[in-house]
Structures are given as structure tokens and as C-alpha cells.
Amino acid sequence: MAKIELQINGKAVSADTTPDLMKGMVIRDMEAQLHAKLQNIICPEHQEEPSVIVNITHNRQIISVGACCKQLTDMTMAALKQQ
Numbered sequence: 001m002a003k004i005e006l007q008i009n010g011k012a013v014s015a016d017t018t019p020d021l022m023k024g025m026v027i028r029d030m031e032a033q034l035h036a037k038l039q040n041i042i043c044p045e046h047q048e049e050p051s052v053i054v055n056i057t058h059n060r061q062i063i064s065v066g067a068c069c070k071q072l073t074d075m076t077m078a079a080l081k082q083q
């Protein structure tokens with residue numbers, strides 16, 4: 001399973017530790033969507049899975065991908081861009 005971290009304004013957040021119930025639901029929903037998009041993404045060469053950081057700052061999404069090679073980075077970005 002790909003490793004996914006959500007950040008809001010540079011701070012890591014997770015649905016389980018967010019006291020705000022509405023925000024927690026939004027985070028859980030985003031995590032589920034990201035996991036669904038990335039569930040089959042595995043590097044064909046190294047059998048590694050990507051780690052993804054989605055940082056939401058001022059309503060802009062900045063996505064950082066950690067991967068074993070450029071091929072997996074490209075696969076991960078392409079999967080994330082799918083609706």
C-alpha cells in the first residue's frame with residue numbers, strides 16, 4: 001500500500017487526530033480517494049510503492065512524490081491526475 005501523508009499549511013494531519021469532526025471527514029475522504037488512485041501503483045522494475053505527500057496551503061495542492069525511480073514517479077503523478 002502506498003504511503004500517503006496529508007498536510008494542511010505544512011502540518012501533517014490525519015483523520016484520527018483532527019478534533020474538528022467536519023475536517024476529519026474531509027481528510028478521511030481525501031485519504032480514501034488517494035489510496036484508491038494509488039492502490040495498484042507498484043514499480044514494475046523494483047516492486048516498490050510510492051510515498052506521497054499532499055500539502056494543501058492556501059487552497060493550493062502541492063504534491064510531493066517519493067519513489068525509487070523516475071518511472072514510478074511518473075506513474076504515481078499520472079494516477080493522481082486521474083479523476
Ligand SMILES: [Zn+2]
Pocket residue numbers: 043044045046047048068069070071072
Ligand atoms: Zn523503481
